[in-house]
Amino acid sequence: MSEQKGPRGRGAKGPREERRSRMEAPGDEGGAARSLADAARPYRAAFAARFSTLLEYRGAAVAGVATQLWWGGIKVMILAAFYQAGLETAVPLSLSGAITYTWTAQALFALVPWTADPEVVQAVRSGGVSYDNLRPVDAYGFWFARSAGWLAARALPRALMLGAAAGFGLRFVGLTAWAWQAPASWAAALAFVISLGLALVVSTAVLMLLNITVVALLDERGVNALAAPFILVLSGNLLPLSLYPDGVSQLLELSPLAGILDTPLRIYLGTLSGQAAALGLLLQLFWASVIVLIGRASLAVALRRLEVQGG
Amino acid sequence: MSQVVVRDLVKAYRIAEREPGLWGAVRGVWSRRYREVQALSGISFSLERGELLGFIGPNGAGKSTTIKVLSGILQPTAGLVEVGGLSPFADRRRHVQRIGVVFGQRTQLWWDLPVLDGFRLLADIYRVDQARFQRSTDELIAALNIEPVLQQPVRQLSLGQRMRVEIAAALLHEPELLFLDEPTIGLDAPSKLAVREVVKRLNRERGVTVLLTTHDMHDIEALAERVIVIGRGRVLSDSPFQTRRDTVLRERRLTLEFSGEAPAIDWPGVTVLSRSGATLVLSFDPSQTNTPELVARASRDQAVLDVHVERPAIEEVIARFYHLHGAAEG
Numbered sequence: 319m320s321e322q323k324g325p326r327g328r329g330a331k332g333p334r335e336e337r338r339s340r341m342e343a344p345g346d347e348g349g350a351a352r353s354l355a356d357a358a359r360p361y362r363a364a365f366a367a368r369f370s371t372l373l374e375y376r377g378a379a380v381a382g383v384a385t386q387l388w389w390g391g392i393k394v395m396i397l398a399a400f401y402q403a404g405l406e407t408a409v410p411l412s413l414s415g416a417i418t419y420t421w422t423a424q425a426l427f428a429l430v431p432w433t434a435d436p437e438v439v440q441a442v443r444s445g446g447v448s449y450d451n452l453r454p455v456d457a458y459g460f461w462f463a464r465s466a467g468w469l470a471a472r473a474l475p476r477a478l479m480l481g482a483a484a485g486f487g488l489r490f491v492g493l494t495a496w497a498w499q500a501p502a503s504w505a506a507a508l509a510f511v512i513s514l515g516l517a518l519v520v521s522t523a524v525l526m527l528l529n530i531t532v533v534a535l536l537d538e539r540g541v542n543a544l545a546a547p548f549i550l551v552l553s554g555n556l557l558p559l560s561l562y563p564d565g566v567s568q569l570l571e572l573s574p575l576a577g578i579l580d581t582p583l584r585i586y587l588g589t590l591s592g593q594a595a596a597l598g599l600l601l602q603l604f605w606a607s608v609i610v611l612i613g614r615a616s617l618a619v620a621l622r623r624l625e626v627q628g629g
Numbered sequence: 630m631s632q633v634v635v636r637d638l639v640k641a642y643r644i645a646e647r648e649p650g651l652w653g654a655v656r657g658v659w660s661r662r663y664r665e666v667q668a669l670s671g672i673s674f675s676l677e678r679g680e681l682l683g684f685i686g687p688n689g690a691g692k693s694t695t696i697k698v699l700s701g702i703l704q705p706t707a708g709l710v711e712v713g714g715l716s717p718f719a720d721r722r723r724h725v726q727r728i729g730v731v732f733g734q735r736t737q738l739w740w741d742l743p744v745l746d747g748f749r750l751l752a753d754i755y756r757v758d759q760a761r762f763q764r765s766t767d768e769l770i771a772a773l774n775i776e777p778v779l780q781q782p783v784r785q786l787s788l789g790q791r792m793r794v795e796i797a798a799a800l801l802h803e804p805e806l807l808f809l810d811e812p813t814i815g816l817d818a819p820s821k822l823a824v825r826e827v828v829k830r831l832n833r834e835r836g837v838t839v840l841l842t843t844h845d846m847h848d849i850e851a852l853a854e855r856v857i858v859i860g861r862g863r864v865l866s867d868s869p870f871q872t873r874r875d876t877v878l879r880e881r882r883l884t885l886e887f888s889g890e891a892p893a894i895d896w897p898g899v900t901v902l903s904r905s906g907a908t909l910v911l912s913f914d915p916s917q918t919n920t921p922e923l924v925a926r927a928s929r930d931q932a933v934l935d936v937h938v939e940r941p942a943i944e945e946v947i948a949r950f951y952h953l954h955g956a957a958e959g
Contacts, residue, residue, distance in 0.1 A: 356756055363753030371741045448702050449737055453754050454726040460754075622704070 360455045361463035368437075368467030373475065382428065382472075383479040390424035390484065394496060410560050414499060415587050419558045421498040422583050425480040428472035429517060430553050430578055431525035432546040435465045438529040439538040447533060448621070457621060458614045461529060466522040502588025509595050513582035516602040520577040523609035524549065530613060534620040554580035560589070574605035630714070632806065632838055633676035633699065638708035640669040640694050640862075668694040670862040671708070676840065678805075681832045683853030683870070684842040687951050691862040692842040693732075696810045699840070700730045712806065726755065729804035731795050733811035738783045744794050745779040748801055755802035762801065769797040772827050789820035796824060800831070807831065809841040813848055825851045846944055858950065865954045880946075881920065883911045885927055886935035894927065907934075912941075 394417050401413040411419070438461065441447040450457060481498065488497040501507040528545055532538045550556050552575035559570045559580045570576060581598045584590035590598050643663045669691045676682055684692050697703040698710055701717035701724050710717055715724045730737075738747045752762040770776050773793040778786055786794060796812065809828065813821045829852060831837040843849060849856060849870065858865040882902070885891065891909040894901065898917045902910040913923065924936055 359756055360754040363750050367739065367742060367746065367750045371739075444735070446735060446737075449732070449735065451702050451721060452700060452725050452730055452737065454722045454756075455754060456722075 360453070361459050364460055364463040365467040365470075368464045369471040372468060372471035376475070379472075379475040379479065382476050383483065386424040386427050386476065386480055387483055390421055390480075393420050393424075411558055411587075411589065414495070415589065416558055416561070417496060418499045419554075419583050419587060421480070421484040422586060423555050423558075423579055425477040425484070425498075426473055426514075426517075426579060426582075427555065428476050429469055429521055430549060430555055431469065431521050431528060432549045433542045434528040434532045434538050434545075435461075435468055435525060437464065437468065439532055442532055442536055442538070451621070458526070458610075458617050461617075462522055462526055462610075462613075465525050465529065466518060469521055469525065470518060501586045502591070506585055506588050506591060506595075509591075509599070510582055510586045513585050513595075513599055513602065516599060516606060517578050517582050519606040520574065520602055520609065523606055523613055524575070524578070526613040527609065527616070530617050530620050533617070534623070549575060549578075552576070553578040554583065558583070560584070572601070574609060577602035577605050631675035632678045632680075632713055633674075633840070634709065634711045635675065635695075635699070636673045636709040638669050638672040638695070638698065638710060639667065639706045640691075640698060640703065641706045642666045642668055667862055669698075669705075672859065672862065672864055674857055674864060674867055676838060678838055679832070679836045681828075681839045681852055681854050682841070683849040683856045684840060684859065685844070685846075685849060685856060685947065686842075686859040686865075688844075690859045692859060693810055695859070696730070696732075696808050696840070696842060700728060700808055701725055726802070727804055728806045728808060729799035729802070730808045731792075731799045731810065731812050733792065733809075733814040736783065736791065736795065738791075738795065738798055740784045741782055743780050743782050744775065744786075747783060747794075748798060751798055751801050757802050761803070765801050765803055766797070769800055769827075772830070773797050773823055789816050792816055793820060793823060796827060803835075804837070806838045807840070809839065809843075811843055812841065813843060813845050821845070821848075828852060846947060858947075858954075860951055860954050865950075879914055879916065880941055881913055881915050882939050882941055883913065883920070883923060884935075884937040884939070885909045885911070885924070885933055886937075888932040888934055890931075892927070892931050896926070899923065 397416045397420065398413060401416070438447070441450070450460060453460065485498040488494070501510055528541055531541045535541065552570060552573055554570075554576060559576055560567050562570055571580060581590070581602055585595050585598060642665070644666050646662045646664050672691070672695060684695065686692050694703065698705050699712060699717060701721045704718045712724060713727060717724045738744075739750065742750065748766055749762075751757075752759075757765075770779070773796060775790065775793050775797060778790050778794065783791065783794065792812065796809075799807065807828075812824055812828075816824065825848060828839060828841070832839050832852075839852075841848065841852060853870050855868070856870050857867045885908070887907045887909065889907065891904050891907055893904065894909075894911075898913055900912045902912050904910070909927070911923070911927075920938060924933070927933060
């Protein structure tokens with residue numbers, strides 16, 4: 319073919335090429351790092367592509383934030399009513415803690431995997447799902463990266479906007495007692511960020527289970543209808559897990575779904591700190607690995623059964 | 630060794646059936662009937678490196694299924710499939726790195742991404758390094774004339790633009806083997822020509838092996854050196870295009886317009902295709918029957934007003950071939 323170079327050809331080089339030449343610089347332990355970077359390349363790219371495409375849906379994000387503010391307000395007022403009725407002494411969470419928990423949970427609502435990834439649903443409908451097998455990548459890893467990109471891209475702008483509204487907006491109009499509070503300490507903030515990262519992994523792993531069920535059943539409605547109430551309750555989105563009765567609450571805090579919201583939120587509030595916080599992070603890591611392993615095994619089975627029929 | 634070896638390939642689908650109507654739907658809840666449909670019932674062929682093979686056959690013949698099995702998407706029910714020494718389904722990841730696939734009826738690109746971003750993503754997925762990516766995109770953009778659409782999201786492209794972009798996308802990682810499943814379906818003439826031109830050049834200049842299915846006989850005429858006809862999951866014929874073409878093109882068709890009622894004739898080597906009013910259509914083999922003589926003989930009894938000799942359309946011949954082998958979809 320011709321060696322023609324368009325004007326676009328030259329312009330499109332630049333940062334990528336620079337990065338490559340830096341990576342190939344002699345000296346450091348480049349080899350292993352480079353092959354690792356190369357191995358991760360498809361998944362990183364899939365995550366980034368999904369993330370950047372979804373960030374463009376600003377209208378949806380604004381609408382989402384409005385909904386979360388509305389529901390958050392209702393939840394906060396219900397909580398306040400219960401606390402005023404004399405619950406305060408009996409529970410391990412103060413009212414202002416419960417309010418901050420609620421706002422954070424609302425801000426991170428989009429991180430909770432309560433429906434299957436619509437892109438997977440679409441791919442199942444169109445038959446495109448098995449065409450992903452044309453790519454030289456691990457099927458589970460590839461979808462995982464894309465679904466993680468979906469969750470992250472939806473959660474990030476919503477969290478920022480809701481943070482601005484509930485953190486600053488409420489204070490600005492004088493409702494300081496109802497506002498979102500800062501994390502308990504710098505250490506808590508740092509641990510929260512780590513825990514949030516793990517929450518994304520747990521959440522994506524759970525989302526993958528929903529996705530795989532959709533692939534196996536070739537329909538998403540049943541899965542979504544069943545998953546939503548379970549996941550919203552067990553993750554702590556509906557009510558802080560420590561407000562459930564004794565015994566139940568401890569059990570819920572150990573469950574895998576607590577790692578999606580409750581664990582990072584308790585770290586944020588400082589009710590989970592020090593060694594307990596470290597254990598919380600480990601628990602998140604543990605559940606993430608278990609769910610990923612289950613997901614990988616079931617995807618292998620589902621894909622083997624899957625057949626695309628028709629031209 | 631051949632690059633592609635397919636021996637006694639069988640693919641059966643299990644299809645859930647239900648009786649029509651509400652009652653059928655209700656019954657389907659507890660008792661499902663499955664029917665086994667054999668899409669491929671023992672296909673064998675092989676393909677050498679650098680060959681350009683056309684796959685034709687009626688709808689439902691098994692062309693797409695064959696491509697899906699060869700590209701590793703479908704697991705064969707029985708038989709041997711080997712591509713470049715690998716088993717496509719079992720060694721999927723290594724196998725797909727070396728092939729490019731275009732399905733004319735589906736898009737493999739990300740709907741919301743601008744074309745160039747989609748290409749970059751594919752380069753990441755196939756781990757194509759930057760220099761190679763630059764070279765192959767520059768070539769493909771020029772060859773397929775897609776420069777103007779590079780910034781547009783895929784969902785905004787016309788079918789012709791999209792197909793050219795799909796073909797470029799399938800070639801970015803410089804595969805040694807290319808599967809094209811109806812690549813020209815629904816395209817306008819310039820897009821068809823561009824697609825054919827690129828495929829031909831890839832095959833000639835880079836030695837890319839191509840397996841192409843199509844319903845457009847002009848694709849086959851322009852591209853394929855060898856043609857496999859399949860019908861009802863079997864290979865009906867496997868021959869160089871030239872032979873196929875010669876047998877097809879030997880036939881001539883003579884249309885005569887008489888001044889009055891067309892005469893009934895019964896001459897050896899001549900078949901009456903139709904006779905209505907003043908028009909008579911005959912079919913004959915010009916190597917057996919001399920055309921001017923035939924016209925002269927026909928005009929002996931009745932004055933001829935108009936004469937028209939033509940070759941049958943290739944589509945028609947293929948349709949007859951399918952019919953002859955009972956290959957057309959029932």
